[in-house]
Amino acid sequence: MTHLDDFLARQAFALDPFQLRACDALQAGHGVLVCAPTGAGKTIVGEFAVHLALAQGTKCFYTTPIKALSNQKFNDLVAVYGADAVGLLTGDNSINADADVVVMTTEVVRNMIYANSPALQGLSHVVMDEVHFLADRFRGAVWEEVILHLEPEVSIVALSATVSNAEEFGDWMQTVRGDTAVIVDDHRPVPLQQHMMVGTRLFDLFDPRTPRSGRTGSPRRPEVNPELMRYIKHRTLTLDSDYDDRGRGRNRGRGAPRRNNAVPRPNLIRQLDREGLLPAIGFIFSRAGCDGALHQCLRSGISLLDEHHARQVDEVVDRYVAELSPADVEVLGVAEWRIGLRRGFAAHHAGLLPTFRHCVEELFTRGLVRMVFATETLALGINMPARSVVLERLVKYNGEAHVDLTPGEFTQLTGRAGRRGIDVEGHAVVLWTPDIVPTEVAGLAGSRTFALRSSFAPEYNMAVNLIDRLGLSGSREILHRSFAQFQADRSVVGQAHKIDEAQRALRRIDGELATAADRRGLEPGDPTLGGAHGEGAVDGVPYAGFLGYVALREDIRARERQLKMARRRSDLASTSDDLAALKRGQVIGLYGNRHRGVAVVIEPASNRDDPKPMVVSEDGWCGRLGVRDFLNPPEVLGSMRLAKHIDRRTGRGRRDLASALRSTGIEAPRGRQQRKRADAADDRELAQLRAQLRSHPAHGLDNSDDLFRLAERRNRLVRDIAKLDSNIAARTSTLRVTFDRVVGVLTDLGYLRTVDVDGTSTVEVTEPGRVLGRIYSESDLLVSECLREQVWDDLPPHELAAVVAALVFEARRDTYSGVDAMPGSAGLRAALADTVRIWQDLTEVESRHRLTPTREPDTGFSVAVALWASGRSLTEALAAAGDRGSLLSPGDFVRWNRQVVDLLEQVAKSVEPGSRLARTARSAVGSIRRGIVAVELS
Incomplete structure (x- = not known):
């Protein structure tokens, strides 16, 4: 019996063909890249790698991108192989770290590699779950570092969501790792059906008469359901009067913003329940939104559980909160949280205490929570499959701006729908709002994959570790082997x-140009072709002066387009401002394609970002007008008195209002003057170009034949070639240039030095550089500089924690208030001031080398951690870190404490063993590890 036969005999179900192919490849000694939809069962391949390592007497690391997923996988493997065989390393947690199977976050194995950890001895397999995370712009480089640095004899099991360039990624892995089997499967074991809910009516998104999007291999893309489109068109006519901003019906207050989802959530959940679509996950892209949705359900009185199931919820909750003190139970609002769980509702986001999140996950998996309102972090691998997924919006905040969901993100979120072995099919439900277009949703649902793009970029810690292990040339070779360079090189070939x-x-056109000139009887030296500007061929270019004349014409057209676009932007901004300023009763002129004449404003715009006042026109049309309805800003022509209550919902009411408008005698001017030509006429650059054109010797030529057409084609090709050359230079040099700049900063600051070895100049890591190599932080170089200048050496433990917090904390809003506003001792303020001074000096060096400056220290969490490390209560600590009068969320409090503890432990390990700073750092860690922080870090 083979190891695979033994593994299969232990499974409760037969493996799918793609799973068998992957396991066969693993057993044959190959690495594997498995790309399959969410919920398809990729992790079974990772579990076979664990089985294979244990059967062969070797070791396996199972890596994940997030600690929650590591904890979950640890518990899964312990249930199969027992506590003695499985360990956990997440930075916070170390359980049985010497086990043959260790689950860890990807950063942990990266750090082991750089430290040449003895734990790597005997390692045969590394599972990289959610490997598509290497596209993450903040942490993605870690995945590539691990793939590049693991010993060749280690087999990598890379598990990815479906990506459109799986073969490209597989080719790269084969290049850098050797034989790697690429196994792609697009089949979802539980088909996914796409829906749109309009009000409380549920529609299929796609026409039921054509193949649905959940099936692969369809001969043609399904059409959007025509019944859905008809219903939306009908509903749009009455939407403005249907719901108020809380979804309570008519009489929405004047000026109140419309909700994105007009349907009250309790009504939505009742409808999902009637349709048999619970349990469900409602994805809402903000913590406050998740909490608000939960509170709305609690206020409604709706309950999804009977008393028997509610008692089971109590048993689970009691187990999770058993270690919390009575005071913490009160501060954390356990009683209110329990009420929601007993009724089958919960929120799930990073602001919650991890204990609460884990409890919600268990209850949901057991069917005791029927509706979860969650942020998108829930979509990343955590095992909480649902029968349906609900999306209230298709826009999210990415940390910098509100952006549309990508097809990959849509697929990741909706992939949670459909429980294998339980559901016949899963359901994705998008809630319709006026700003959601069904055809665009269909495009998201139909684009099942996304391209994987590398985010690999050299950083300080990476550079010193690479150079320490491989030298300067070897480090550059690693950069050349990265997936980022692989993608650039492939692009460069094209x-x-x-x-x-x-x-x-270009060469063909040069010949055709000469022929066309000859047909017109023009010789290369003819002055009409350019005279002194270029007779004959210049640098191999025929008739260079003439080509310059054609380029002048193109420059004039380009400048005219720029001015037109600038005018359009100015007009749009002016139109938006004027629309927002319109008042009730004002009469405006309409000059658009859809509406003409005059109209009276009956309801001003409520949204200044996208103002759309409601008007009634003289022909009885009623509706909202936006920026796109005006070629020029709206002109107020007069005003009329309006009754306090206007009947705009009936045809008779609109006709009466139109009649009253006509009786005012206000008319729109005919042929309204448009401000079009003045800007161009006044533009100095355009005037200069036109003057040069008129004075050019070629200006008298007839421009109606092939000569000008060929010249324009030639100039266009020259521009294309220059652009392609620029793209190639940028793609092939970005990594090398960035790395050399990083090396330049590190050399200037003394972390690297140039030495002569046998007549050859080389770069080596200094002792401070080795300290930097042990600091894994976004502000790694700033931490190292502070350690080197010893500005933290005399601080007591709670104040050291406060300073370290300033280097890890990043406020969700722009709340940094500076060091001067920091309470605390003179020593703490001095240490923070020194830290900021060192940061300023560092950013000057970085700017000189044209690198993005290190992030400024942020003291927003410093007071809270200092109070907590001093033994003060949770209430005081949460209030100290609050924002705008509110408490910091417990989940954030624990998360930031975790990061402070992590960096303190790195400091303790980086400085001289037994030094005062090392002892202080360890003492600070002990002071922080208490109460709910100790519970979560245990």
Whole structure:
């Protein structure tokens, strides 16, 4: 019996073909890349790697991108192989770290590699769950570092969501790791059906008469359900009067903003229950939104559990809160949280205490929570499959701006729907709002994959570790082997091919230009072709002066387009401002394509960002007008008195209002003057270009034949070639240039030095550089500089924690208030001031080397952690870190304490063993590890 036969005999179900292919490849000694939809069962391949390592007497690391997923996988493997065989390492937690199977976050294995940890001895397999996370712009480089640095004899099991460039990623892994089997499967074991809910009516998104989007291999893309489109069109006519901003019906207050989801959530949940779509996850892209949705359900009185199931909820909750003190139970609002759980509702987001999140996950898995309002972090691997997933919006905040969901994000979120072995099919429900277009949703649902793009970039800690292990040239070689460079090189091949084609076309056009000039009887030296500007061929270019004349014409057209776009932007901004300023009763002129004449404003705009006042026109049309309805800003022509209550919902009411408008005698001016030409006429650059054109010797030529057409084609090709050349230079040099700049900063600051070895100049890591190599932080170089200048050495434990917190904390809003406002001792303020001074000096060096400056220290959490480490109560600590009078969320409090503890432990290990700073750092860690922080870090 083979190891695979033994593994299969232990399974409760037969493996799918893609799972068997992957396991066969693993057993044959190959690495594997498995790309399959969420919920398809990729992790079974990782579990076989664990089985294989244990059967062979070797070791396996199972890595995940987040601690919650590591904890979950640890518990899963312990249930199968027992506590003695499985360990856990997450930075916070160390359980049985010497076990043959260790679950860890990806950063942990990266740090082991750089430290040449003895734990790597005997390692045969590394599972990289959610490997597509290497596209993450903040942490993605860690995955590539691990793939590049693991010993060749270690087999990598890479598990990814479905990506459209799986073969490209697999080719790269084969290049850097050797034989790697690429196994792609698009089949969802539980088909996913797409829906849209309009009000409380549920529609299929796609036409039921055509193949649905959940099935692969469809001969043609399904059409949007025509019944859905008809219903939305009908509903749009009455939407403005249907719901208030809380979804309570008519009489929405004047000026109140419309909700994104007009349906009250209790009504939504009742409808989902009637349709048999519970349990469900409602994805809401903000913590406050999740909490608000939960409170709305609690206020409604709706309950999804009977008393028998509510008692089971109590048993689970009691187990999770058993270690909390009575005071913490009160501060954390356990009683209110329990009420929601007993009725089958919960929120799930990073602001919750991890204990609460884990409790929700268990209750949901057991069917005791029927509706969870969650942020998108729940979609990342955590085992909480549901029968349906509900999306209230298709826009999220990415940390910098509100952006549309990508097809990959839509797929990741909706992939939670459908429980294997329980559901016949899963259901994705998008709630319709006026700003959601069904055809765009269909495009998201139909685009089942996304391209994986590397986020690999050199950083300070990475640079010193690479150079310490491989030297400067070896480090550059690693950069050349990265997936980022692999993708750039592949792109460069295509770009170079395009340049070759363009240059061949250029040579053909040069010949055609000469022929066209000859047909007109023009010789190369003819002054009409450019005179002194270029007779004959210049640098191999025929008739360079004439080509310059054609380029002048193109520059004039380009400048005219710029001015037109600038005018359009100015007009849009002016129109938006004027629309927002319109008042009730004002009469405006309509000059658009859809509406003409005059109209009276009956309801001013409520949203200044996208103002849309409601008007009634003289022909009885009623509706909202936006920026796109005006070619120029709206003009107020007069005003009329309006009754306090206007009947705009009936045809008779609108006709009466239109009649009253006509009786005012106000008319729209005919042929309204448009401000179009003045801007161009006044533009100095455009005037200069036109003057140069008129004075050019070629200006008298007839421009109606092939000569000008060929010249324009030639200039266009020259521009294309220059752009391609620029793209190639940027793609091939970005990593190398960034790395060299990082090396320059580290050399200037003394972390690297140039030495002569046998007549050859080389770069080596200094002792401060080795300290930097042990600091894994976004502000790693700033931490190292502070350690080197010893500005933290005399601080007591709670104040050291406060300073370290300033280097890890990042406020969710712009709340940094500076060091001067920091309470605390003179010593703490001095240490913070020194830290900021060192940061300023560092950013000057970084700017000189053209690198993005290190993030400024943020003292927003410093007071809270200092109070907590001093033994003060949880209430005081939460209030000290609050924002705008509110308490910091317990989940955030624990999370930031975790990061402070992590950096303090790195400091303790980086400085001289037994030094005062090392002892203080360890003492600070002990002071923080108490109460709910100790519960969560245990």
